Amino acid sequence: MNNSAIDNLSVNAIRVLSADAIQKANSGHPGLPLGAAPMAYELWTKHMNHNPKDPEWKNRDRFILSGGHGSMLLYSLLHLFGYGNLSAKDLSEFRQLNSLTPGHPEYRHTVGVEATTGPLGAGMGMAVGMAIAESHLAAVFNKDGYDVVDHYTYVLGGDGCMMEGISSEAFSLAGTLKLGKLIVFYDSNNISIEGSTDIAFTENVQKRFEAFGFQTIDVADGNDLEAIGKAIEEAKADQTRPSLITVHTQIGYGCPAKQGKASAHGEPLGVENVAALRENLKWPLEESFAVPEEVYANYAQYAAKGADKEEEWNKLFEEYSAKYPDMRKLWDEYYGDNAELDKLFASDEYWARGEKPEATRGISGRVLNEIKKVMPNLIGGSADLAPSNKTNMAGMGDYSAQDRSGCNMHFGVREIAMAAIGNGMMLHGGLRAFVATFFVFSDYVKPMARLSAIMGVPLTFVLSHDSIGVGEDGPTHEPIEQLAMLRSLPNFNVFRPCDAIETEAAWYAAIKSDRTPTALVLSRQNLAPMPGSSRDALKGGYVIDDSAKEVPDVILMASGSEVELAVEAKKLLAGDGIDARVVSMPCMDIFETQSDEYKESVLPKACRKRVAVEALSDFGWGRYVGLDGAYVTMKGFGASGPAKQLFEYFGFTAENVANVAKSL
Structure with a gap:
């Protein structure tokens, strides 16, 4: 023939x-x-x-x-x-x-x-x-x-x-x-x-x-x-x-x-x-x-x-490895385990506690740069928002037609393509990628984030400006339902940290993940360091400020910027003889993977009086709030004004949280 x-x-x-x-x-x-x-x-x-x-x-x-x-x-x-x-x-x-x-x-x-x-x-x-x-x-x-x-x-x-x-x-x-x-x-x-x-x-x-x-x-x-x-x-x-x-x-x-x-x-x-x-x-x-x-x-x-083509390449690679042993070592770091990264994550220096109020987007940027020092194959960038997302990696160069070695990507204002490109970089192999934009624009990112989850590609999504704390930009830029949207994705971890320790935990979980993508949902405004925050954030949810009672009178549950509100509300409740427990819930997805015993230790069934506090939609909190609980959450799309005024206007004050708890 x-x-x-x-x-x-x-x-x-x-x-x-x-x-x-x-x-x-x-x-x-x-x-x-x-x-x-x-x-x-x-x-x-x-x-x-x-x-x-x-x-x-x-x-x-x-x-x-x-x-x-x-x-x-x-x-x-x-x-x-x-x-x-x-x-x-x-x-x-x-x-x-x-x-x-x-x-x-x-x-x-x-x-x-x-x-x-x-x-x-x-x-x-x-x-x-x-x-x-x-x-x-x-x-x-x-x-x-x-x-x-x-x-x-x-x-x-x-x-x-x-x-x-x-x-x-x-x-x-x-x-x-x-x-x-x-x-x-x-x-x-x-x-x-x-x-x-x-x-x-x-x-x-x-x-x-x-x-x-x-x-x-x-x-x-x-x-x-x-x-x-x-x-x-x-x-x-x-x-x-x-x-x-x-x-x-x-x-x-x-x-x-x-x-x-x-x-x-x-x-x-x-x-x-x-x-x-x-x-x-x-x-x-x-x-x-x-x-x-x-x-x-x-x-x-x-x-x-x-x-035959692969055999030719194998011989070339053997010669290359012999001639450039340092490059072969680097290759193995790109395509295998990274001992230096493991050392960083095990060090007390990595788990630094914040000393002053700071936006979690800023903390995230600092953590990202620490990780990059020991993770050469980390690559990523933002949809034209790196200065706001704090995702620029200092001294690592910009990837371009003129310089392919740069590690900072400039995706332009192209959120959906950015997420697909991030998936592609990860699918290729050898690289660990992240992408970034404002949290409200996760609406544009979501279809490709869904594919990340389906494929088991652990792409990291850095999503800053996480609530009505965006302030003056108003409802078009204030995310409300987006947290519920991402939390609803199977095989997708959503972290909304309250301070430095929890932000470090979020990055740790994202980088160590093998088959699950992670979203880091970060604040624009400064958040105070929480004395009770700990590496237990890696469990998704934990007691950050406990009650003196085995079964508390009420449980206040929050994430991100609202954890501080819950802690302040606990102090007000104490003045009325109500002993509250505060639970920080930075990642519901990971909390759900914990044992029944652990979940019971954090949220005992015997305590039915529970309040969820989050400056976003209440959708998804029902499984923890139950039939007898209450919500301090958003019901609409926000408004334009200074962030501090918006939080007060929509009821995100310690006094209102305490009053809602007392009403139970």
Whole structure:
């Protein structure tokens, strides 16, 4: 069989496997796999360095399917290449409970999947993060011809990804940063769920990308492997700009009744149409999920070439390690355990108690800079708010097109892309990333924070200006419901510290976390050091000022700036003969993981008189307040005025907290 014939048969294997799996599941999206199979095949076989036998090879090229609904394209490739022994049976269980082939690709679930993609455009943002990580690590580690970090990031998406605002945010930054090893495939088929894209999307995408600073390349025929290959090589040849390769395809290609129609996008082809697809493609086998042996052999030869590429790299890395032992030691710190960081976290110096009132955002900035001294792979920045978020790392340089070694990122006013890029940097490996903005703008961050939690990527979110304490900026900038929103996320820790000790605990928990992202919710205004604060903050909730009684008369519960209010209210209550316990609750999420015995020791069931004090929404406090308790929380969206006046106006005074407690 000549090269052209085996290539054609191998492309059609992707199409037929995809159609079979979607039909058996009676659910899925056949349009993208059928149309994009040629570009995916050309890339994966002849241009992309990857080794199915070692999916974690550090210098592999990355591929992200941003149009995650077309997941069968990716699963078919992974099966044909032999990733993780993904079998034909696994393909036949597409979209079934506990299968290795879920509806959208899931990181850590299916071997070879680089990122969880589902929300359109998210993969585009994460790809930018991966390309940033590659360029930063290359600047740190590559020496005198030893390019131990040298790979490309490829991402594939369609019209929907291009419509979503996150892609424009992310690619605007990618162009500014001149990420020459980022290559974007645009599967342009002019079809979306509702019909022709002309009903809502008529812009010239290539002109937009030119404005971003991309090289733009157009492939007129999505079935022309030679033209696609030339486009990839042209993209790789320009290392000064990221590249957009627009590939014009027909959605549902090969299925006579569906090709080029919106109905091909998101529903099975139908039994008769799958048969017609086979006939039209001249597929030689009738049995579902059956692939000719010569196709498997073809993919195997490319897989072997990938293994050879890794072996070449392994030899290069051995030579590099011998010639630059200090760099090898640093490499191991980036990719493994950091003994110096462990020493810092174990030291009394780290757990310094504040001596004067200070905003937790300021304390956080100081802690961040202490951590950076012993954690060289820490990288991150803010959405144009570093001076306010206190997230600049002194003396660490700014990452830019001119200086890839800088550790301070400038994301610009692009919150959703920033969070996706942070995920991408973490997914790449070797780096520990954080992102930052005002807490109220976590509304923009949340969709990508949700993906962090789903993927088990421990990205750190620094979110300052945490309450009505923002003051004069008014309701648009005063977060109310955002704390409840983030607390509602599974596998996501939300810390709202009250002072230095608790802020140190928050950073400790964030950096030590292996599979859980963390939000640090920080004050703008100064907060007094709390005499009772301790490392027990690492338990999420603890007694910060106790009652003399085994079962207190009332329990006052608070976080952040309101802990001081609760402590002052306890003193007022004592004057009326009421013995209160004050519980600081910096992280409900971690408190919920403690033993029942510990939780009972902090919040004894025998005490039903409880008051939650927090200058945000009361949503989420109910499980601790109970039916007999009360709240001193926000009911509206705040107001514009000096912070001190706002706290008094909305009832956040020790006197009001004490009166609410007495009313119980």
